[in-house]
Every structure is written in structure tokens, then in C-alpha cells.
Amino acid sequence: MHRKNPLRALVFDSTFDQYRGVIANVALFDGVVSKGDKIVSAHTQKRYEVNEVGVLNPNEQPTLKLYAGQVGYLIAGMRDVTEAQIGDTLYLHNHPVEPLPGFKSAKPMVFAGMYPIDQSEYNNLKSAIEKLTLNDSSVTVHRDSSLALGAGWRLGFLGLLHMEVFNQRLEQEYNTSVILTTPTVPYKAVLSSAKLIKEYREKEITIINPAQFPDKSKVAEYLEPVVLGTIITPSEYTGKIMALCQARRAVQKHLMFIDQNRVMLKYLFPLSEIVVDFYDSLKSLSSGYASFDYEDAGYQTADLIKMDILLNGNTVEELATVVHKEKAYSIGKTICERLKDSLPRQLFEIAIQAAIGSKIIARETVKAYRKNVLAKCYGGDITRKMKLLKRQAEGKKKLRKIGNIEVPKDAFIKVLKTI
Amino acid sequence: MVLPGPRARGLVAAARAAQGRRLEDSEPRSPSADPASRRAALYVHWPYCEKRCSYCNFNKYVARGRVDEAALRRCLLTEARTLLGLSGVRRVESVFFGGGTPSLASPHTVAALLEAVVQAAHLPADVEVTLEANPTSAPGARLAEFGVAGVNRLSIGLQSLNDQELQLLGRTHSALDALRTLAAARRLFPGRVSVDLMFGLPGQQLGPWLVQLQELLRHCDDHLSLYQLSLERGTALFAQVQQGAVPCPDPELAAAMYAEGRALLRAAGFRQYEVSNFARHGALSTHNWTYWQCGQYLGVGPGAHGRFVPHGAGGHTREARIQTLEPDNWMKEVTLFGHGTRKRVPLDELELLEEVLAMGLRTDVGITHQHWQQFEPQLNLWDVFGASEEVKGLQEQGLLLLDDRGLRCSWEGLAVLDFLLLTLLPRLQEAWQKQRSPPPVPGG
Numbered sequence: 001m002h003r004k005n006p007l008r009a010l011v012f013d014s015t016f017d018q019y020r021g022v023i024a025n026v027a028l029f030d031g032v033v034s035k036g037d038k039i040v041s042a043h044t045q046k047r048y049e050v051n052e053v054g055v056l057n058p059n060e061q062p063t064l065k066l067y068a069g070q071v072g073y074l075i076a077g078m079r080d081v082t083e084a085q086i087g088d089t090l091y092l093h094n095h096p097v098e099p100l101p102g103f104k105s106a107k108p109m110v111f112a113g114m115y116p117i118d119q120s121e122y123n124n125l126k127s128a129i130e131k132l133t134l135n136d137s138s139v140t141v142h143r144d145s146s147l148a149l150g151a152g153w154r155l156g157f158l159g160l161l162h163m164e165v166f167n168q169r170l171e172q173e174y175n176t177s178v179i180l181t182t183p184t185v186p187y188k189a190v191l192s193s194a195k196l197i198k199e200y201r202e203k204e205i206t207i208i209n210p211a212q213f214p215d216k217s218k219v220a221e222y223l224e225p226v227v228l229g230t231i232i233t234p235s236e237y238t239g240k241i242m243a244l245c246q247a248r249r250a251v252q253k254h255l256m257f258i259d260q261n262r263v264m265l266k267y268l269f270p271l272s273e274i275v276v277d278f279y280d281s282l283k284s285l286s287s288g289y290a291s292f293d294y295e296d297a298g299y300q301t302a303d304l305i306k307m308d309i310l311l312n313g314n315t316v317e318e319l320a321t322v323v324h325k326e327k328a329y330s331i332g333k334t335i336c337e338r339l340k341d342s343l344p345r346q347l348f349e350i351a352i353q354a355a356i357g358s359k360i361i362a363r364e365t366v367k368a369y370r371k372n373v374l375a376k377c378y379g380g381d382i383t384r385k386m387k388l389l390k391r392q393a394e395g396k397k398k399l400r401k402i403g404n405i406e407v408p409k410d411a412f413i414k415v416l417k418t419i
Numbered sequence: 420m421v422l423p424g425p426r427a428r429g430l431v432a433a434a435r436a437a438q439g440r441r442l443e444d445s446e447p448r449s450p451s452a453d454p455a456s457r458r459a460a461l462y463v464h465w466p467y468c469e470k471r472c473s474y475c476n477f478n479k480y481v482a483r484g485r486v487d488e489a490a491l492r493r494c495l496l497t498e499a500r501t502l503l504g505l506s507g508v509r510r511v512e513s514v515f516f517g518g519g520t521p522s523l524a525s526p527h528t529v530a531a532l533l534e535a536v537v538q539a540a541h542l543p544a545d546v547e548v549t550l551e552a553n554p555t556s557a558p559g560a561r562l563a564e565f566g567v568a569g570v571n572r573l574s575i576g577l578q579s580l581n582d583q584e585l586q587l588l589g590r591t592h593s594a595l596d597a598l599r600t601l602a603a604a605r606r607l608f609p610g611r612v613s614v615d616l617m618f619g620l621p622g623q624q625l626g627p628w629l630v631q632l633q634e635l636l637r638h639c640d641d642h643l644s645l646y647q648l649s650l651e652r653g654t655a656l657f658a659q660v661q662q663g664a665v666p667c668p669d670p671e672l673a674a675a676m677y678a679e680g681r682a683l684l685r686a687a688g689f690r691q692y693e694v695s696n697f698a699r700h701g702a703l704s705t706h707n708w709t710y711w712q713c714g715q716y717l718g719v720g721p722g723a724h725g726r727f728v729p730h731g732a733g734g735h736t737r738e739a740r741i742q743t744l745e746p747d748n749w750m751k752e753v754t755l756f757g758h759g760t761r762k763r764v765p766l767d768e769l770e771l772l773e774e775v776l777a778m779g780l781r782t783d784v785g786i787t788h789q790h791w792q793q794f795e796p797q798l799n800l801w802d803v804f805g806a807s808e809e810v811k812g813l814q815e816q817g818l819l820l821l822d823d824r825g826l827r828c829s830w831e832g833l834a835v836l837d838f839l840l841l842t843l844l845p846r847l848q849e850a851w852q853k854q855r856s857p858p859p860v861p862g863g
Binding site: 347369371372373375377378379380382383385390393396397 | 646647649670678711723724764773836837844
């Protein structure tokens with residue numbers, strides 16, 4: 001470390017200021033930086049001119065220069081936090097250097113679908129997410145949409161706690177409540193029907209929406225995305241971890257002892273099995289000692305089916321899901337149970353069924369009302385009763401009718417949300 | 420108990436005469452000289468109880484120390500006079516002493532209040548004067564005193580014939596006490612005694628409860644009220660169920676009890692004239708009938724509710740009123756202002772119609788065309804409900820009837836009325852709003 005060496009600055013944090021742009025917090029390992037210097041980001045290879053440097057006392061205190069060994073901040077006309085990635089190296093444009101080690105873009109481990117409670121809140125949520133991710137570049141954001149819940153996002157987090165904190169910040173700082181759902185995974189199908197191939201203009205199609213799911217007869221094979229996951233763990237947890245992976249339909253590819261006490265496992269996981277709580281389950285099982293990393297590993301053939309949900313024989317489009325055959329029963333049962341708890345009783349019985357094609361694989365029943373009338377209605381009860389009745393009648397207007405069954409919006413939410 | 424001479428004799432005579440009378444079966448009473456706007460039922464609230472029952476969430480208080488009855492009586496009288504004046508009511512059609520435990524009040528209070536009413540308005544000789552009574556261990560003598568004071572109908576809060584259930588409910592009497600009180604009441608007010616029975620209690624089974632009902636039928640008079648227990652937040656029983664100390668009542672079982680109970684009573688010759696009320700030989704409660712027919716009523720006493728047009732103060736809109744809840748505060752206000760009205764909310768035409776609908780359908784006769792016309796002369800029931808597909812659906816399901824008599828629930832429909840109302844109320848709102856803002860007429 002010497003100030004005479006060419007500049008090497010490590011970006012370890014960044015914040016966004018409305019007026020001044022991105023403020024990068026840097027630690028100088030070599031060299032000197034001052035206002036007017038022309039610097040380059042090792043990651044993006046973009047050039048900037050330094051507007052201001054300074055130290056944090058803890059308030060920003062501008063200085064003329066920053067020297068090797070100092071920690072401070074740097075403003076260089078960046079307009080987007082992604083331009084100042086954590087772990088990036090900044091150097092002078094005419095003195096390129098080896099990037100400092102330890103730069104790896106944060107890989108999301110937990111994914112969730114995030115939807116506004118009501119579509120009218122979409123724009124509010126959009127700007128709230130944008131603002132929050134300005135200062136938290138480890139959250140990945142993709143647009144997504146659902147039949148039942150409308151337009152939303154698929155977000156990636158570093159862990160379940162990260163997701164919970166993000167959610168809480170949304171509620172507290174931006175006053176937006178959201179629905180969190182299990183995210184969709186992009187399945188594929190290789191078509192065999194000439195007609196469909198012509199229609200889609202290609203042989204292999206991506207299925208984002210269950211409604212697009214082509215029938216088995218028209219498909220040569222279904223494909224699901226898989227990842228190659230690497231787990232490093234102290235050897236005493238190996239058994240439990242192997243059981244966890246097996247439960248997630250993973251196939252073991254490699255197992256070896258790195259040293260006397262640690263084991264490295266490589267498994268091929270279907271992406272859909274790890275998107276929600278695999279990482280946290282892994283951490284719980286191993287008291288936090290196991291590590292997990294994954295990389296995209298393409299697609300593999302899968303026994304996928306489309307599972308429909310029926311209410312008194314009527315299909316509920318919004319709740320159709322694409323699942324692996326092995327998991328169909330347990331997912332179907334969960335959905336039926338959740339629906340049973342959230343559907344209000346009617347004057348007739350409601351049969352909730354999960355079906356694959358014409359085969360029913362799970363069922364729950366909501367009993368009919370035999371009595372629904374206020375027992376006492378005398379002078380003092382009338383006001384309260386009328387208020388209640390009118391409120392209920394208002395609520396009824398917002399119910400969706402499937403067949404002759406009234407389904408409240410939050411029934412969809414309760415079924416689709418995680419946990 | 421001392422009553423001023425001539426008034427006492429008048430009241431006693433009225434009481435004796437009323438004891439011999441029966442109410443006509445459901446048909447509207449003979450038109451009186453006073454229009455509907457000058458007639459009202461009178462409710463008087465006695466807020467004190469000896470003990471709070473575990474399921475009760477009414478406006479009741481357990482007095483700390485002796486109740487200053489004289490002060491409370493003065494205030495009740497004052498408020499009654501004031502409200503009679505404010506409402507411009509000229510004829511009081513029924514009087515109901517509720518609470519609390521009105522039978523804890525002294526008969527003198529009842530007599531004094533009736534006296535005050537007689538002075539301010541016309542109180543017909545045969546007017547129904549009901550007192551709610553708690554079965555206690557010394558029934559007879561006290562009830563007779565109330566009779567002399569002017570009471571001619573009694574409503575006994577029996578609730579259950581099972582002593583364990585009575586304990587669970589926190590009642591202060593035993594089943595035997597209740598039956599003794601019932602017998603004494605029937606001697607004093609033959610044909611004018613009502614009993615309350617609850618069902619759907621925690622741990623209650625259908626068979627044993629039906630046995631209770633049958634036993635009660637052997638002792639009761641001509642009026643019965645069947646009430647399903649409703650667990651209200653804030654009551655001791657609610658807390659016990661929440662904590663798991665007491666099993667949660669099964670709504671399916673309660674529904675079965677209701678169905679079997681009402682069938683049993685029907686077979687025994689009772690007419691189910693309202694969701695929870697059964698009468699034979701025409702012994703309906705006139706006072707409660709006023710609520711379901713949306714007649715006017717004055718509420719006197721802490722927490723009492725009223726609905727009337729304040730004609731006497733120049734008003735033209737019916738108001739929903741509630742008196743101050745807490746007795747001490749209420750007394751202060753009555754002393755200062757003549758009445759302790761805490762809240763007055765005017766009811767607009769649509770709100771009144773909604774009440775007519777929701778209350779009227781609770782009765783077996785429902786809403787006749789004539790009755791509806793009194794409140795809404797321009798839109799009849801066919802206009803409002805005749806065209807609706809949903810209403811037709813309910814008729815097809817055998818739950819609702821709309822014919823030349825009017826709109827009413829069927830036997831099955833009555834049990835799920837609150838569900839039917841969720842279809843009917845929006846329909847009423849639509850029809851009413853459409854009538855208020857007719858579509859623009861094309862020019863020319």
C-alpha cells in the first residue's frame with residue numbers, strides 16, 4: 001500500500017443523493033485521488049470525472065485529496081447505484097490495475113413474487129421498490145404478472161431475513177402493503193404438434209402462465225430449469241442435508257471431503273424447489289455453518305402437469321399451477337385447505353377440488369349455512385345490525401363470482417401467498 | 420309504597436283490566452285518533468344488576484353500595500317527560516321496563532313513571548306494560564306489587580333449566596327458582612308471561628336441550644323467546660372460551676337446535692311470529708312488534724335507544740337516538756338539561772326503508788304491501804324486487820315469497836335471513852337511487 005502506486009480504490013458501499021448523484025464509499029488501497037481526476041470502474045469499464053472527495057466524520061467533509069490508507073467518499077457524476085457496485089475497483093483511466101479481490105455480484109438465494117394488494121396501488125409500489133433498491137443493490141428486480149393478482153414483480157433476496165426486512169421497510173417507510181407469493185419459474189415445452197409449432201413459430205416455448213400450458217398430447221417433453229448447487233458443510237450435517245436435497249428432487253452429482261471436517265456436495269436442483277426456503281432450511285439444519293452457491297445449469301426433462309382448482313365443478317383460472325407430478329398432491333391439498341379456510345359459507349355446500357385433467361387428487365368441503373340470523377333485534381340492536389349488514393353488503397359487491405360461489409379477493413391472496 | 424289516591428285507583432284498575440285482555444292476532448290494531456307520527460312505544464332502562472352474567476354485554480352495572488333509587492327515579496321521570504314533549508307523542512302504545520334487572524327496582528318507581536306518562540300523554544287503559552324479571556328466591560309478593568303498580572306482562576329471564584348451565588352463564592338463580600317464579604307469575608298475570616330460553620351453550624347437546632324445552636313447555640305460559648348464545652368480545656364467557664377453559668359452542672349444533680326447537684314449538688301450537696319469538700292464543704309482545712314494524716319508540720334511561728321524529732321541537736326527520744350510557748353521567752345530564760341524549764342521528768329516507776326491510780322480514784307476516792306503502796308510497800315491493808334475477812333465485816330456492824300479500828321469508832328462509840338481506844339491501848338501494856335520479860328524457 002503506497003500512495004505513490006497507481007490508484008486502487010475499493011467501493012464498499014454507495015448511497016444515492018437526489019442532487020449530487022451516487023455517493024460511493026471507498027477505501028483507498030493505493031494511490032491518491034482528488035477532484036478532477038478521471039477514473040474508471042473495473043466492473044463497468046465506464047469513465048467518470050471526480051466531482052468531490054472527502055471523509056466521513058461521520059458527516060461528509062470534503063477534502064482536496066484522499067490518500068492510500070484512508071476511507072472516505074467519492075462523487076463522480078454516476079447517476080445509478082448499479083454503476084457503483086459494492087466490491088468494485090476504481091482506478092485512474094490511464095493507469096489500469098488488477099481489480100481488487102472480493103468482487104462478486106450478490107447472488108439472490110430467495111425469490112418472491114411481490115404484488116400490490118390492489119392494482120390501483122401498482123404505481124405507488126413501483127416507485128417504492130425503485131427507491132428502496134436504490135440503496136440496496138443486492139435485491140434483483142424483474143417484472144412479473146399473475147392472473148389473480150395483476151401486475152407485480154419477482155424479486156431476489158439474499159435470504160429470508162433480507163426479504164422480511166425489505167417487506168417491513170416497504171410497509172413502514174413507504175406505507176405500501178404487499179402480497180408475497182411463491183414466484184413463477186420459467187418452464188419450457190418442446191412441442192410435437194405441427195399446428196402449435198406454426199402458431200408459436202418455434203418448437204420450444206417458454207411457459208410463464210399456467211393458462212399457456214400445452215396439453216401432453218401436443219408435447220414431446222416438458223422442461224424445467226435446473227441449477228447446479230454447491231454446498232459446503234461441516235461433515236456432521238451431511239446426512240440431514242442429503243435428506244433435504246432428496247426431498248427437493250435434487251440429484252447428487254458429487255460428494256467429496258475437502259478436508260478432515262468439511263464436505264462439499266454438488267446437487268442438481270430443479271430451480272422451483274430452491275426458490276423459496278431452501279437456503280434458510282439449509283442454514284437451520286446446519287446451525288448456519290453450511291454454505292450454498294448455485295449456477296444456472298440449463299433445463300432438464302420433467303414430469304410437469306397443470307393442476308386446476310375447481311369450485312363446485314367450475315375452474316378457477318387464477319389458481320391453476322404448473323407443478324411436478326411428485327409434488328402435485330401435497331400442493332393440491334394445501335391449496336384446498338387454504339381455500340376452505342378463506343371461502344365464506346353460502347346457502348349451499350361448496351366442493352373445493354384440485355384436479356389434474358379430469359382426475360381429482362384432493363378435496364375439501366365448505367358446509368352450507370343452516371342458520372344465519374341475528375337472535376336478538378330490539379331497539380338497541382337495530383343501529384348496530386344495520387351498519388353491519390350494510391358493510392357486509394358492500395363487501396359482497398367486491399366478491400368475484402365463480403359459478404354461483406362468491407370468492408373474496410383475499411381468498412386468492414391467502415392461497416397464493418408464501419406461508 | 421305509597422301512591423297518590425285517585426291515580427292509584429286508576430292505575431290499579433288499568434292493571435286489572437289489562438290482565439284480562441288478549442292481543443289480536445297480528446292484524447293492525449284499530450286505528451286510533453292519533454296519527455302514526457304522534458304514537459310511540461316507550462322503553463325504560465333500569466341499569467343495575469346484582470351480578471354481571473358471564474355472557475352479557477348490555478349496558479348494565481353492578482352497583483357499588485346502595486343504589487340511590489330516588490335520584491334515579493327522579494331522573495327517569497324527568498327524561499320521560501322531556502322526551503314525550505320533544506317527540507310530540509300524544510299516545511303511548513306500550514311500555515317496557517328493561518335493563519339491567521328492572522325487577523330490582525321498587526314497584527313505586529314503575530308506578531311513578533306510569534303516572535308521569537299519564538300526565539304527559541294518553542296511556543290507553545289496556546296498554547301493555549312489560550317488566551323484565553329475574554327469577555329469584557322470593558318471587559310472589561314482589562311480583563304482585565309490580566302488578567298493582569301497573570305492570571300487566573312479565574318477561575322472565577329463565578335462560579336454562581339446567582343448574583350447571585345457569586352457573587356457567589353466571590345467573591343468580593337455580594332452575595327451581597325459575598319455575599317457581601314462572602308459576603307465581605302465571606297466577607298473577609295469566610296469559611301474559613313470557614320466558615327466555617337460550618341454546619347453543621358451550622358443551623350443550625341437542626337431545627338434553629330438547630328435553631329442557633319439552634319440560635319448559637309443561638310449565639310455560641303463552642309466550643317463549645328462544646335465543647342462540649352469541650359470544651361477545653369483552654364478556655367473561657368469551658374469555659373463558661378463548662382460553663380453552665370452556666369448549667367453543669358448535670354453530671352446526673346450534674343451527675340444529677334452532678331447527679328442532681322451532682319445529683317442536685310449532686307442533687305445540689305456538690306461532691313463530693319473529694326469528695326468536697313464539698306465541699300462542701295471540702299473546703304477542705306489542706312492544707317488540709313496534710320495533711319490527713318500524714314504529715316510533717322513545718328510550719328513557721342510561722343507554723336507552725329511541726327512534727322518533729322530534730315534532731315537539733319542530734323536527735320532521737326521524738332520528739336514531741341513544742342516551743348517555745353511564746348512569747352517573749346520565750343523571751347529571753338529565754338534571755342539567757332535562758334529558759341525557761348522547762347522540763342524535765337523522766335517518767334519511769333510504770335508511771328508514773332499509774330498516775323497514777331488515778326488521779319487517781324478521782316477522783312471519785313479513786312486509787305487507789300496505790305496510791311498505793306507509794313508508795314508501797311511490798315504489799312498491801314489485802318495483803323494487805320484482806325484476807331482480809337474484810331475488811327470483813331466492814324465491815325458487817323456497818326461501819323468499821313475493822306475492823299479493825307482500826314480501827316475506829319462508830320457514831327456511833327465516834333461519835338464513837341475514838344472508839338474504841345481503842341480496843335484498845343492494846337491490847333496494849339501486850331501485851331507490853334510480854327513482855331519485857331518473858334517466859334524462861331525450862329532448863323534443
